[in-house]
Amino acid sequence: MSQAFVEEVMQTVEARNPGEVEFHQAAREVAESVAPVIDSNPDLARMKIFERLVEPDRQIMFRVPWTDDAGEVRINRGFRVEFNKAIGPYKGGLRFHPSVYMGIIKFLGFEQVFKNALTTMPIGGAKGGSDFDPKGKSDAEVMRFCQSFMSELFRHIGPDTDVPAGDIGVGGREIGFLFGQYAKLTNTYTGVLTGKGLEWGGSLVRNEATGYGLTYFVSRILQDAGKGWEGADVVISGSGNVAIYACEKVQQLGGKVVAMSDSGGYVVDMEGIELDTVKRIKEVERGRIKQYADEHSSAEYHEGWQGIWTVPCRVALPSATQNEIDETAAKSLIANGCIAVGEGANMPSTPEAIKVFQEAGVGFGPAKAANAGGVATSALEMAQNSMRLSWTFEEVDERLHGIMDAIYEQCAGAAEAYATKGDLAAGANIAGFLKVAKAMMAQGLI
Numbered sequence: 001m002s003q004a005f006v007e008e009v010m011q012t013v014e015a016r017n018p019g020e021v022e023f024h025q026a027a028r029e030v031a032e033s034v035a036p037v038i039d040s041n042p043d044l045a046r047m048k049i050f051e052r053l054v055e056p057d058r059q060i061m062f063r064v065p066w067t068d069d070a071g072e073v074r075i076n077r078g079f080r081v082e083f084n085k086a087i088g089p090y091k092g093g094l095r096f097h098p099s100v101y102m103g104i105i106k107f108l109g110f111e112q113v114f115k116n117a118l119t120t121m122p123i124g125g126a127k128g129g130s131d132f133d134p135k136g137k138s139d140a141e142v143m144r145f146c147q148s149f150m151s152e153l154f155r156h157i158g159p160d161t162d163v164p165a166g167d168i169g170v171g172g173r174e175i176g177f178l179f180g181q182y183a184k185l186t187n188t189y190t191g192v193l194t195g196k197g198l199e200w201g202g203s204l205v206r207n208e209a210t211g212y213g214l215t216y217f218v219s220r221i222l223q224d225a226g227k228g229w230e231g232a233d234v235v236i237s238g239s240g241n242v243a244i245y246a247c248e249k250v251q252q253l254g255g256k257v258v259a260m261s262d263s264g265g266y267v268v269d270m271e272g273i274e275l276d277t278v279k280r281i282k283e284v285e286r287g288r289i290k291q292y293a294d295e296h297s298s299a300e301y302h303e304g305w306q307g308i309w310t311v312p313c314r315v316a317l318p319s320a321t322q323n324e325i326d327e328t329a330a331k332s333l334i335a336n337g338c339i340a341v342g343e344g345a346n347m348p349s350t351p352e353a354i355k356v357f358q359e360a361g362v363g364f365g366p367a368k369a370a371n372a373g374g375v376a377t378s379a380l381e382m383a384q385n386s387m388r389l390s391w392t393f394e395e396v397d398e399r400l401h402g403i404m405d406a407i408y409e410q411c412a413g414a415a416e417a418y419a420t421k422g423d424l425a426a427g428a429n430i431a432g433f434l435k436v437a438k439a440m441m442a443q444g445l446i
Helices: 002-016 021-039 042-046 049-053 102-118 139-156 172-186 209-224 241-252 275-284 290-295 305-310 327-335 351-359 373-387 393-418 424-443
Strands: 058-067 073-084 090-096 124-130 162-165 233-236 256-261 265-269 299-303 315-317 340-342 363-365
Touching (some): 002 021, 002 049, 021 042, 021 049, 021 351, 042 049, 042 424, 058 102, 058 139, 073 102, 073 139, 073 162, 090 172, 102 124, 102 373, 102 393, 102 424, 124 162, 139 172, 162 373, 209 241, 209 315, 209 340, 209 363, 209 393, 233 241, 241 256, 241 275, 241 315, 256 305, 265 290, 290 299, 305 327, 327 351, 351 363, 363 424, 373 393, 393 424
Parallel strands (some): 090 162, 233 256, 233 315, 340 363
Antiparallel strands (some): 058 073, 256 265, 265 299
């Protein structure tokens, strides 16, 4: 019955969303996890809760015209997929990257529904973005693009409707331009975007939140294995926001990060990555990770980011992009002593890689649970905006730590109740699904 349900649902998903392979992958993973739960609850099947969940509330696509510094007219596409608001206003980031198309946004929005449900905060799931590439653009060009993008998006969002945040390609600069245009167009000053500057409604810990939260979640995995961070070699892919602050927290907890990467290649420093150098290169100079090796004689640079998973480590934190760890990389990590993997990026491990980890007994923290710290702290920013308050760094960090512990316990509990004890991937899907499903059942067929 369960497998028949999965195949029937996926046949519909693939027919309605042709070519959107990332969305297909995400939908199948969740369907396989929750099928036994639906089998045991006829009301969920009768009301077709999962079939409704894989169909977004609405999909918005729009033209974004803007002019570059040479006066040439450019045209990009903008997207917002509002997936589900059963437990709260839509919440999810905006991604500006050439790879963005409807399938990527739909996959991310679908994952966001379950991730947000796990945070214990009252937020629904959405995602948006554009195929615009901010790399190499001047501040003036980015501003003109953001203003054009928001001139359409503002019709669909609001503090109690849909609250976007940042993602790849959308940092503090972009959030500022987007917020300014929204405030002008609506003549309001509300918490409509998160990731804002501290001087105008932002929250402390927001920059650090995803990386810190990832580390807190993996701490629980290590704890269950009778291990800790002290003396552990750690490999982190990426060198953006998530990777940088995961590195910072790992080092604070006694671990040693020995490798980081970007889209060009990776650096290995067995003496331990010097984080201040990485922060300067990536956050100030907007440079490439290879510059790290030019400044540190203990480091080696290797072209091609895929090779980072051959570096021996106790813990791996994939924090770059989707499907970056395949079956071969997973086997290499295990052969080199890896006992725990925490997903800092969205869906960075292929289904085949996850199976390898689980069969080898490697502790595996799925993205929708392990990297939920960012959106959890965005929800804390929303709460502060609503109350016109600002909490201290310590207050927000303590709340974040508590949320990540609660997420871990939800995943572990659901896995034990409905799947295989210790299968946190299935547990995350089931726990998030059940929370949203109960709200959908209570609210009727809408």
